[in-house]
Amino acid sequence: MSSESATGTVEQLPEVDLSGIEALLEPYVGEKGTVIPVLQSLQEHYGYLPRPALEYTARRIRVPLSRLFGVATFYAQFKMRPRGRNIIRVCKGTACHIQGSEKVGERVEEILGIKGGETTPDLRFTLEEVACIGACALAPVMTINDNPHGRLTPDRIKKILESYE
Amino acid sequence: MHDKHLMICGATGCLSSGSAKVQEALEEELAKRGLQDRFRLVMSGCPGFCEVGPILVVYPDEVFYCRLTPNDIPELIEKHLIGGEVVERLLYQGPDVEAPARFYQTIPFYQKQKLKVLHNSGIIDPESIDEYIMRGGYRAFSRALKLEPMEIIDEVKRSGLRGRGGAGFPTGLKWEFTFRAVGDKKYVVCNADEGDPGAFMDRSILEGDPHAVIEGMLIAARAVGSDEGYIYCRAEYPLAIKLLKKAIEQATEYGLVGENILGYGFNFKFTIKEGAGAFVCGEETALLASIEGKRGMPRPRPPFPANQGLWNKPTCINNVETFANIPLILREGGLEEYLDVGTGGSKGTKVFALAGKVRNTGLCEVPMGISMREIIFDIGGGIKDGREFKAVQVGGPSGGCIPTEQLDLPVDYDSLTQAGAIMGSGGLVVMDDRTCMVDLARYFLSFTQKESCGKCTPCREGTKRMLEILEGICEGRGEMEDLDRLHDLAVGIKDTALCGLGQTCPNPVLSTIRYFHKEYEEHINDKFCRAGVCKSLFEYYIDPEACDGCTRCARVCPVDAISGERNELHIIDSELCNRCGSCVERCTREAIKVIPVRKEAEVKS
Structure with a gap:
């Protein structure tokens, strides 16, 4: 600034x-x-x-x-604010949507206390949404730092997040 | 010489299921045994069957291994590569085959497919131009170099090829317009900005057979008289970009790109532009603006890009799959073969990305005219978990849904348009009885609303108003007049929006209203979402007959809304329940039902 x-x-x-x-x-x-x-x-x-x-x-x-x-x-790609160490992208594609990506996203928001597009105050996580990462066969999917996590259910989220420092 | 070639799928689908780890394990294990020179390991393109990834195909034995993990590798090397014996337990197995299936031809997923555009994908090393050439690559281009531009255009016109990106405009005609346009400089542009959520055909073509796209562009350039081309690819597809760059380098080395190509005095150079994440850039004029470094906003047409495109020069812009069709048509004898496949108005094949609640997800290439039923039930293997088919969404946010009654519809441009859908780019998302069609319409609208560039009022304001109405219906504030309002807005936007995004974005709403009117009525009048998706419009209820008190649901509930002792009936407190559905996933007895929201009195009784 x-x-x-x-x-x-x-x-x-x-x-x-x-x-x-x-x-x-x-x-x-x-x-x-x-x-x-x-x-x-x-x-x-x-x-x-x-x-x-x-x-x-x-x-x-x-x-x-x-x-x-x-x-x-x-363009969605450009960010005007610093981002966290770990970038979470919850896929909001059609296949993911009908397989429950919304519930996955909500659980991530709940656990981290941030909304889509925001970063945790400790800069540990940034939560982003992506229209489709093209891994529709494994829906619902999120990627953290480009590591895909597929076939997600809300109850698996906590453990996955804990594995990223 | 290598004894065997091991083609392991390195495309995004299989990478997500862990193919990189399998490849590492293979490499390590082969090196450990000193076998790395006998067996050639290749990260190949996509064989299509993402559902069963990671996939490894062993040639020349033609054995298709699937769902591999690093732990399977020692056995595979020991038994098959050294012992020559197929490892049965790693073959494809499923309810649609009697015995484990050994290769493509015996796996039902492949039997009704017609691999034309994808004929190299998963078979060749996408990083090797030699393998592409050995499979007949660049022959069509060298033939095109000997033809007059109008002869090339004529063959493309006669092939009946229509744009595979969505609208289905005849490709040959587009080329002719660009050819006839007056200009000192002309461009060829490849639209690889596959932004349609639920579609990944173009990515797979680029990752599996990048030279086919380059060859198609070269032929187009020769035909329209261009010496410079751009490939505009989504930045979300890093692997595709990497492979394209490599392919262009190799083609340049071989004298197929550059100056005085193969001595014909024809020059052509490529630039790759990475998109920056805007759905509207799939629209051709927006895409061109984006290449020029501007905000990706569309402009009115005419003038069409064929006359005034990139930097106001005549520009021929086609989609990835369209370009990948070109070598098939232009090679010696290709046209006759090409005309054999397809229907009167739609020739050739179409690649679809099959996803959603279907058993076999992945990529499939089918002849035009095949029925939707064959794609979903024969290739796709039917619906997952034995549930009931409800509809299939064709063409993403610009398309519409096809319900059960229309399943025998032939898949071609005209029939799909008539049914209220569009061919679109080729995303097929299959839905079952747990998908709410009102929510689906809301989902697509929220997508297009977010992606609307804001330039024209019908799209900017209209999508917003439509979205508000749909949100109201999903949250229980709907009234029957809303359906008329939606219809009026939809028709107005279709007629007046500036570009394809706006003109087609009401399609999902119109088609769900057309085929699933009852579901809208139920949301509005009964305040009930039968599919259990719209959170304000249902409750979960544990059926006392079915519950055996296993406690699984109570343990998984994140808000402790479920109570009950082991072996006794469990009860959900609807006040606490946040409708996350984790319990439904866990319950093995289907005891948790979706019911309309109960009044307090009902709950007490």
Whole structure:
């Protein structure tokens, strides 16, 4: 967060280290259609899209910050807040839905005390929803850090979550 | 030379059931015995039968092993690879076969399939261009290089191929428009943004046979006069992206991609773009906007991409499966063979992703015109856990459901449209009596509502209003007039929304109202959800006749709503119960029933 907006009601976000961003942006400077790949590599580097990094990027690749922000908030992949150490994605695809993914998601929310899209205060877990991961044969499915857990029932959730630190 | 080839499925389905661990165990065990040079281990593409993964096929013996675990590996190596004896207990077994089935042809899941587009998937190493070429790959392209553009287009037109991505527009015609469009630069774009929840055909094609898609694009490029192509693939498909990149590298090395290809003075280069998670980007104009690095919002058509597409240049954009069909048509003698399969208006095959409450989930390729019944009951093996078939959702959030009465419907573009569904991309989600159709409509609407890009009012506002009404019905606040309101909104959105997403998103609502009107009535008038899905509209009740007091349900209940001593009747306190359904899953005697919500007086009596 830039210094002026860190005051008032805006929540405090961690300091952002901008060294290394130059090397990251370099291949994209002057190319066309690079906004999404740029955001993707920023997110890979930081885990999310920190505002100072976006501000720097806008100047560097000569795209208005408003447009970067517009694109970043349009796509589900981009996150504007830091995420937890473990990313839980509960599949909300059709096959998973009719096999009870809602109940699975509710149990995760209950245990962690957060809703979809939120992160636990200790940054241990972030809960996300995904439209379909394509493992429909094993519905309902969730992935934690890309490890799939299939054929879930609500009563199995607690144990699975406990195995992630 | 290797004695045997071990093809282990490395596609997403089998990876989720643990094929990577099986592969590791195989590698270790082979190395331990010094056998790694005699047996070649390949992570292959998807053989389709995800239900029984992880799958390993041993060639040349043609033995299909399934449901493997790392513990099975020593026995498999000892008995089969060294001893030459098939390990029966690891073969496919099921109620649909008398004896363990040894190979594809004897497994009912495969018997009615026609593997054309998927003919390489699971058979070749997707990372080897040589294996693709050995199976006849790139012959269609080299033939196309000798033809005039209009000759290529003519063959595609005569094949009757229609777009496999959803709308079913004739591919040859699209190519002709792009060919005739005036422009100094033209693009070929592959739509691999498979966002339809419950569909994974395109992913499997990309993971199992990436060169087929590349070859199809090259032929399209030759036909329309393009020298640059983009593949727009979901970032959620990392394996597909990795394999595509590798395939393009190999094709470039072999002189099939790049400058002056095979000496014909034809140039073509590929770029892969990773999508960033927006369903609407499956719509072609939104996809093109996304490649240009903008918000993925559609724009009105015309002008169609064939005239003004990527960066306003003429662009030929097709879906993965469509491109994968092209080499089949263009190879020597391919057209005649292609025309043999399918119906009058729909030629060739279609790949479906079969999921939901069906016994055999996975990927299947069937001739157009096959009946839905054959797909679900012969290939799919019928409904799981001996329950009753209720409906099948075809074409995801843009499609509709097909009920029991319509099961004999031939699967082709026109019959499906008539029945109120669409071919769509090819997701088939099977539902049984425990699926609530009102909730299903609500589910799809909540999906499209979230994914609506917000550009046009009918879709942005209309889906929101429809969703509110459906939520009301599911929560017990519905009234009969709601059905008319839903219908009016649906028709209005269909007629006026800007793009395919909006125009088709009312389909699940219209088709569930059409076929399951009674279920809506029951939700509205009786405040009862018979399927036990809409939480405010039912209670769980333990049948005293059936309960034997085993205590399983009480132990699993997360809110301690179930009480009762061992060997005595158990009782559910509906006030405490959160309707999670864990007890129903646990009960072995089907003693826990779904009943309408009782008034207090009823409970006491």
